[in-house]
Amino acid sequence: MKLTLAKKKVVWAYIFLAIPIVFFAYIRVYPALFAFQMSLHDYNPLAAEQPFVGFENYERLFDQLGKRKSQTKSAFQNTINYVLLGVPIQLCLALAISLMLNEIRFMSTLYRVMFFLPFVTSTIAIAWVFRMLYQPRFGLFNVILQLVSLPQQPFLRSTQQALPSVLALVIWQGMGFAIIIFLAGLKQIPRTYYEAAEVDGASRWHTFRYITFPLLNPSLVYLLVLQTISFLRMFAPVIAMTEQGRGGPLDSTVTVVLQTYREAFQSFNMGYASSLTVVLFALILGVTIIQLSVTSRRIN
Amino acid sequence: MAQSITPSNIFKDQGRVTTVGRASDDWKYKFFSYLLLTMIAFTMIVPFMWMISTSFKPEKEILRRNVFPVEPTLDNYSDVINKTDLPLWYKNSFIVAVMSTVSVAFFDSLAGFVFAKYNFPGKRPIFIIFLTSLMVPTEMLLIPWFIMSSNPPIGATWVDTYWGIAFPGVITASGIFLMRQFMQGVPDELLDAGRIDGVSEFGLYWRVAVPLSLPAIGALCIFNFLGNWNAFIWPLIATTRSEMFTLPVGIQQFSSEADTPWNLIMTGASLSVVPLLIVVIIFQRYIIEGIALTGLKG
Numbered sequence: 001m002k003l004t005l006a007k008k009k010v011v012w013a014y015i016f017l018a019i020p021i022v023f024f025a026y027i028r029v030y031p032a033l034f035a036f037q038m039s040l041h042d043y044n045p046l047a048a049e050q051p052f053v054g055f056e057n058y059e060r061l062f063d064q065l066g067k068r069k070s071q072t073k074s075a076f077q078n079t080i081n082y083v084l085l086g087v088p089i090q091l092c093l094a095l096a097i098s099l100m101l102n103e104i105r106f107m108s109t110l111y112r113v114m115f116f117l118p119f120v121t122s123t124i125a126i127a128w129v130f131r132m133l134y135q136p137r138f139g140l141f142n143v144i145l146q147l148v149s150l151p152q153q154p155f156l157r158s159t160q161q162a163l164p165s166v167l168a169l170v171i172w173q174g175m176g177f178a179i180i181i182f183l184a185g186l187k188q189i190p191r192t193y194y195e196a197a198e199v200d201g202a203s204r205w206h207t208f209r210y211i212t213f214p215l216l217n218p219s220l221v222y223l224l225v226l227q228t229i230s231f232l233r234m235f236a237p238v239i240a241m242t243e244q245g246r247g248g249p250l251d252s253t254v255t256v257v258l259q260t261y262r263e264a265f266q267s268f269n270m271g272y273a274s275s276l277t278v279v280l281f282a283l284i285l286g287v288t289i290i291q292l293s294v295t296s297r298r299i300n
Numbered sequence: 301m302a303q304s305i306t307p308s309n310i311f312k313d314q315g316r317v318t319t320v321g322r323a324s325d326d327w328k329y330k331f332f333s334y335l336l337l338t339m340i341a342f343t344m345i346v347p348f349m350w351m352i353s354t355s356f357k358p359e360k361e362i363l364r365r366n367v368f369p370v371e372p373t374l375d376n377y378s379d380v381i382n383k384t385d386l387p388l389w390y391k392n393s394f395i396v397a398v399m400s401t402v403s404v405a406f407f408d409s410l411a412g413f414v415f416a417k418y419n420f421p422g423k424r425p426i427f428i429i430f431l432t433s434l435m436v437p438t439e440m441l442l443i444p445w446f447i448m449s450s451n452p453p454i455g456a457t458w459v460d461t462y463w464g465i466a467f468p469g470v471i472t473a474s475g476i477f478l479m480r481q482f483m484q485g486v487p488d489e490l491l492d493a494g495r496i497d498g499v500s501e502f503g504l505y506w507r508v509a510v511p512l513s514l515p516a517i518g519a520l521c522i523f524n525f526l527g528n529w530n531a532f533i534w535p536l537i538a539t540t541r542s543e544m545f546t547l548p549v550g551i552q553q554f555s556s557e558a559d560t561p562w563n564l565i566m567t568g569a570s571l572s573v574v575p576l577l578i579v580v581i582i583f584q585r586y587i588i589e590g591i592a593l594t595g596l597k598g
């Protein structure tokens with residue numbers, strides 16, 4: 001049988017794509033649908049049966065959220081706190097550092113590499129290092145506090161300070177990524193704009209306010225979405241920095257993903273855990289859709 | 301980020317934009333920039349220094365307040381290597397990271413080549429399904445993956461096997477997207493000339509498209525290796541026996557005893573972090589430019 005070139009190309013395209021198509025269908029699409037289905041069942045892998053319960057898992061979830069205090073409620077509250085505190089602080093710091101880095105030449109590569117190293121480091125390894133730094137008496141932070149005659153702080157052992165302490169690590173670790181994206185955005189801004197601003201005698205602040213910041217908007221929106229999603233998915237730092245990975249003290253650092261992990265793999269309530277992940281998915285989808293609408297409005 | 305990505309400009313320096321002039325206050329601005337940057341850079345390095353310094357401290361110095369060891373020792377290293385499974389975790393992490401990186405390099409670039417250079421019915425829907433899978437957070441798939449791994453279509457169980465740890469990442473949608481962008485820059489004339497010379501379709505991919513896309517494939521490999529080396533949540537679920545842990549999972553398990561062995565944890569952390577940092581410093585230019593151009597998040 002003789003095939004035309006166009007038909008031959010179609011056949012080859014499908015041969016080349018065969019394994020990726022099977023992979024995405026079986027490892028990505030099917031499990032996603034399976035997760036929805038599990039969330040409608042009382043799914044315990046150790047039990048003999050997995051009865052269908054309709055939306056009971058979701059009812060339980062919203063029931064927990066309505067309580068005055070519950071682990072699920074803490075998980076959602078903390079996750080929202082991580083996002084609302086973490087994203088703005090991280091992006092402001094990264095933007096300030098990028099603006100400074102963009103103006104220097106001497107040693108700029110060295111600085112960039114230093115800011116970037118934490119980002120490529122294993123979160124678990126470096127979270128354990130921070131956990132040690134936060135220890136009472138021998139931890140570096142308390143040693144420094146003592147050197148400058150300030151009172152010792154409990155950090156991870158206090159319900160008030162634990163969340164900001166975990167957050168500090170996450171901000172510290174993820175900043176390098178934001179800096180690289182901002183620097184790439186700054187490089188794209190045409191030099192002539194700055195020359196024109198200078199001719200007009202614009203101050204440094206005005207140049208930033210009316211040229212740099214508006215033109216950096218694509219990088220900013222991109223980072224807002226990406227960092228929001230990564231803070232929503234927080235897990236490793238909390239399990240590494242809290243006593244027995246429980247998200248304590250008193251659930252003060254627990255996140256949605258940690259709660260999911262504990263429900264699914266420690267209590268084997270996989271149906272309920274799946275309903276948690278479906279809500280997480282909805283949150284992430286919401287953030288993405290807001291980004292798409294913001295981006296398309298700007299183009300119009 | 302709307303810049304077009306072609307093989308010719310991807311790793312070329314694009315000349316930096318600096319605000320020119322303002323000689324009067326320029327040096328002040330620069331001075332404060334350097335001052336602040338140095339202070340922040342210092343805070344970036346201190347945790348690493350603390351980690352390495354603690355790994356050389358004898359046990360009795362851990363609870364003391366000295367930053368550097370008074371009597372440096374290699375005992376922690378010999379303890380970690382001889383008395384824990386860390387050498388095995390090292391091997392496991394390496395095998396899993398290499399396995400998935402080789403697979404990603406091949407399948408992502410092949411699929412990217414097809415999406416960039418072939419027209420076939422169903423192309424758009426397939427591509428869109430691949431990309432939408434990026435929107436589904438991995439966390440949602442963990443529980444189904446675990447159920448599938450305990451009762452897989454092939455073999456008895458995937459739990460505690462290399463394949464079981466690696467399978468979620470052997471093909472990545474972000475990598476396919478990156479390779480498609482990049483391979484659109486491969487000239488059609490070159491492919492058609494190859495066809496006239498009787499080169500097979502696979503030959504066109506292997507001998508024309510791949511050599512022209514090596515920088516992008518390299519960047520993809522580096523990110524993928526880093527991502528797998530540091531991966532935590534799935535390896536935590538997919539392994540139950542200490543001999544099969546990857547490094548992050550193993551380091552997390554150090555703590556299970558009531559007394560936290562800080563010196564051993566810091567030694568394990570140093571061993572897991574330092575070799576990779578050296579590699580990253582050597583390839584920093586490619587990694588940083590790769591991230592800047594692709595927005596990939598490792």
